[in-house]
Amino acid sequence: MLAVALSRVESRAVAEEVVQEAWLTVLRDLDRFEGRSALRTWVLGIVVNLARSRARAERRSLPVPVESPGPVVDPTRFRPSDAASWPDHWALGPVRWAVPEDDLLAGETRRVILDAVAELPSAQREVLALRDLGGLTATETCNVLGLTDTNQRVLLHRARSRVRLAIERYLDATEPT
Amino acid sequence: MTDDNLREMPCRELVELVTDYLEGRLSPADHARFEAHVADCEYCAEYLAQLRQTIRVLGRLPEESLSPEGREALLTAFRDWSRR
Numbered sequence: 001m002l003a004v005a006l007s008r009v010e011s012r013a014v015a016e017e018v019v020q021e022a023w024l025t026v027l028r029d030l031d032r033f034e035g036r037s038a039l040r041t042w043v044l045g046i047v048v049n050l051a052r053s054r055a056r057a058e059r060r061s062l063p064v065p066v067e068s069p070g071p072v073v074d075p076t077r078f079r080p081s082d083a084a085s086w087p088d089h090w091a092l093g094p095v096r097w098a099v100p101e102d103d104l105l106a107g108e109t110r111r112v113i114l115d116a117v118a119e120l121p122s123a124q125r126e127v128l129a130l131r132d133l134g135g136l137t138a139t140e141t142c143n144v145l146g147l148t149d150t151n152q153r154v155l156l157h158r159a160r161s162r163v164r165l166a167i168e169r170y171l172d173a174t175e176p177t
Numbered sequence: 178m179t180d181d182n183l184r185e186m187p188c189r190e191l192v193e194l195v196t197d198y199l200e201g202r203l204s205p206a207d208h209a210r211f212e213a214h215v216a217d218c219e220y221c222a223e224y225l226a227q228l229r230q231t232i233r234v235l236g237r238l239p240e241e242s243l244s245p246e247g248r249e250a251l252l253t254a255f256r257d258w259s260r261r
Contacts, residue, residue, distance in 0.1 A: 003239045071193065078189045088187035093220030094227060104234045113234065132235035138200065157196035164231040 003133035004047045004126075004144075009055050018054055022047040044130070044144045072161035095172040109170065116166035117159075124159035131156055183217055186210045191221050195228055 001022060005015035025046050079091045103109065117125060117133075130141040142152050186194075186207070191214055197203050198211050215222050 073192045088189040089183065090188045090220040094224045096223060101230060101234055105237055132232055133239050135236065153196055153200060153202065160196065160228060160231060163235065164228050167231060
């Protein structure tokens with residue numbers, strides 16, 4: 001639930017308030033739960049709605065998130081499509097990193113990852129939070145956010161790719177190789 | 178090196194299919210091409226490994242992100258709930 005709330009609002013303190021408010025709503029309205037959706041989906045739907053209205057209230061003008069179309073990896077990282085040999089293959093491969101997960105989750109890298117998530121367009125952030133932070137299935141995520149299966153997957157793909165890129169950029173700039 | 182696998186699904190295309198692959202949404206033919214490509218291409222293998230690690234790290238972010246006060250408030254809410 002916190003992950004879902006964090007997907008919409010800026011600060012952890014606000015997200016925690018949203019989660020608590022959501023619990024109160026759940027407790028109050030449990031009698032009205034009709035069993036048409038899974039309980040989990042219903043509860044998370046409440047969190048999403050609360051977090052959305054909270055985000056609306058907090059921002060004077062909400063910038064419209066622009067879905068950036070186009071490739072998830074910088075096109076210049078690949079050989080030209082008309083290259084004589086190995087067209088469209090990596091020219092400059094991904095920057096290698098040999099960093100254990102625990103180290104990625106600690107210190108400055110953790111901040112880089114959190115910032116990358118926070119800076120995602122809101123639709124991508126919501127899907128990423130539900131799927132990868134909250135551990136929901138694709139079907140649950142589609143139900144909570146009202147997305148088609150394909151859109152959910154596209155948003156997830158873009159979001160994950162951007163977070164990977166943020167880690168790569170950060171480690172490339174800081175890791176001696 | 179089996180060049181055909183690498184030519185049929187070039188790296189530029191493969192990076193756009195990683196999520197479909199991980200979600201099990203590629204056609205059987207594309208799934209086979211994807212795996213054959215990754216087996217032959219160290220850059221794409223690295224890219225796939227990095228994306229998998231990114232996903233695992235994202236999954237572990239919430240572990241420590243709840244503050245002690247927030248956790249306490251939630252536990253209290255649970256206790257109140259179970260008492261009703």
